[in-house]
Every structure is written in structure tokens, then in C-alpha cells.
Amino acid sequence: MNSRNLVRLFMTTLLIGGVTGGVVGFIARWSEFEPYFTSFEIKAILSTFVWLFGVGLIFSVISQAGFFAYLTIHRFGLGIFKSVSLWNAVQVVLIVFVLFDLVYLRFLTFGSGExxxxxxLLALVVLVIGMVTAYFKMRQTNKQAFIPALFFMVVVTVLEWIPVLYTNDDGWLYFMLFPLLVCNAYQLMILNNLINRSQEELADKKVRKQTNEKKFKAEGLEGK
Structure with missing residues (x-):
């Protein structure tokens, strides 16, 4: 991917994270912000949205760091296991392990009396959204893409989610989760398009370069 499309990916993901954070923040933490709407405090609503938007930008940066880290880990895993099917099997085991920990360890920590x-349910939300995204990624590319996409959407999202995961505050849990899922899904789905666009731009650049070289040679011969 060339630098132009890399910057495009960064900026669009950043914007998506900010907007999603702003919208989801109001919904997830409605009990805190409802008085602003009932009393129609426009200034408070706008200032709160700006703050939520800013936090969403932070979530987006975390998502992007996780995405590029996974791309490196994925290549590293393929290099170690020397087989796509074996590496996919390892990823499936890790998905199951992370989902089990997401339920069991949190329940042991916070589930007393409930x-x-x-x-x-929370783990199922992550799994279902991950499976839907992985399905569309598979349709976009090939069958081998399903497990890596599911791994990224589940395992990497949960790792990115850790800063608020063990606070057990529902407002913050959902406030961070959905911007992460949206940003992760967006990056996963747009990656191939940006790579193809970069290749097309590189091919066009080579054609223009060859055309200019032929033009300069022709002009040189005419000058002689």
C-alpha cells in the first residue's frame, strides 16, 4: 500500500471512530446525558459530543494499532506454521480461549450474586459481529480469509478492549466496544480495495514514466 492510501486509511478510520464514539457514547451512557436532552441544553449537548468524539478518536487509534499489529502477527504465524490450515487451527483455538476467558474470568471477578x-451475552455480541464481518470478508476475497478475519474481530478486539473491560461499567464497556468493532470491521473490509488501488496507481505511474521516456527519446532524435 502506498503512503497516500495509508494516510487515507488512517484519516477515514479516525473519522469513523470519532463519529461512532460520539453517537454510541450518548446511547451507552444515556443515564448521564439524558438531562441535557430533556432540558434541551444545546451547548451542553454539543460540548459533550465533542468530548465523546475525542475519546472515539483515541479508540480509533487503538483499533488501528491493533490492526497493523495483527497484520504483522498474521505473517509471523504463517511463517512459523508453514501452513495456512495449521495457522487457522491455532487461531480457532485462541478464539475459543479468549471467548471463554471473556465470560468465565469476568464472571469470577464480578459475577458474585448475579x-x-x-x-x-456480551461475548456473543462480539462473536456474532465478528462472524458477520468475517463472512463478508470471505465473500470479498476467499474462503481462507474467514478464520483470520474472525480472529481479528474477536481476539484483537478483546485485547484492545482491555483498558475498560475489567471496570465492569456497562456504559464504558459498550462505549468502547462498538467504536472498536466498527473501526476494526471497516479496516478489514477496506484493506483489499486500498491495496488494489495502490497497485493500480503504481501501474499508472510506470506507464506514465515509460510514456515520458519514449517521448523524451523521440524528441531527442528529432533534435538530431
Whole structure:
């Protein structure tokens, strides 16, 4: 991917993270911000949205760091296991392990006196969104892309989510989760388009260079 498309990916993901953070922040933490809407305090609503937008930008940066880290890990895994199927099997094991920890360890830590259902539901949200994204990524590329995409959407998202995961504050949990999922899904789906665009731009650049070289040679011969 060339630098132009890399910057484009960074800026668009940043914007998506900010907007998603602003919208989801109001919904996830509605109990805190409802008085602004009931009393129609425009200034407070706008200032709060700007703050939520800023936090969403931070979530976007975390998402992008995780995305590029996974691209490196994915190549590293393929190099170690020397087989796509074996590396995919390892990723499936890690997905199961992370989902189990997401439910069981949090339940052990915070689940005293309450059912495990809410913890399972949260893990299912991550899994279902991950599977839907992985399915469309598979349709976009090939069948081998499903497991890596699912791994990224589940395992990497959970790792990115850790800063608020063990606070057990529902508002912050969902406030961070959905911008991460949206940014991760966007990067996953747009990557191939940007790579193809970069290759097309590189090919066009080579054609222009060859055309200019032929033109200069022709002009040189005419001058003689």
C-alpha cells in the first residue's frame, strides 16, 4: 500500500471512530446525558459530543494499532506454521480461549450474586459481529480469509478492549466496544480495495514514466 492510501486509511478510520464514539457514547451512557436532552441544553449537548468524539478518536487509534499489529502477527504465524490450515487451527483455538476467558474470568471477578447470562451475552455480541464481518470478508476475497478475519474481530478486539473491560461499567464497556468493532470491521473490509488501488496507481505511474521516456527519446532524435 502506498503512503497516500495509508494516510487515507488512517484519516477515514479516525473519522469513523470519532463519529461512532460520539453517537454510541450518548446511547451507552444515556443515564448521564439524558438531562441535557430533556432540558434541551444545546451547548451542553454539543460540548459533550465533542468530548465523546475525542475519546472515539483515541479508540480509533487503538483499533488501528491493533490492526497493523495483527497484520504483522498474521505473517509471523504463517511463517512459523508453514501452513495456512495449521495457522487457522491455532487461531480457532485462541478464539475459543479468549471467548471463554471473556465470560468465565469476568464472571469470577464480578459475577458474585448475579447470573452468568449477561457475560455470555456480551461475548456473543462480539462473536456474532465478528462472524458477520468475517463472512463478508470471505465473500470479498476467499474462503481462507474467514478464520483470520474472525480472529481479528474477536481476539484483537478483546485485547484492545482491555483498558475498560475489567471496570465492569456497562456504559464504558459498550462505549468502547462498538467504536472498536466498527473501526476494526471497516479496516478489514477496506484493506483489499486500498491495496488494489495502490497497485493500480503504481501501474499508472510506470506507464506514465515509460510514456515520458519514449517521448523524451523521440524528441531527442528529432533534435538530431
Amino acid at each position: 447470573g452468568i447470562g449477561s457475560y455470555i
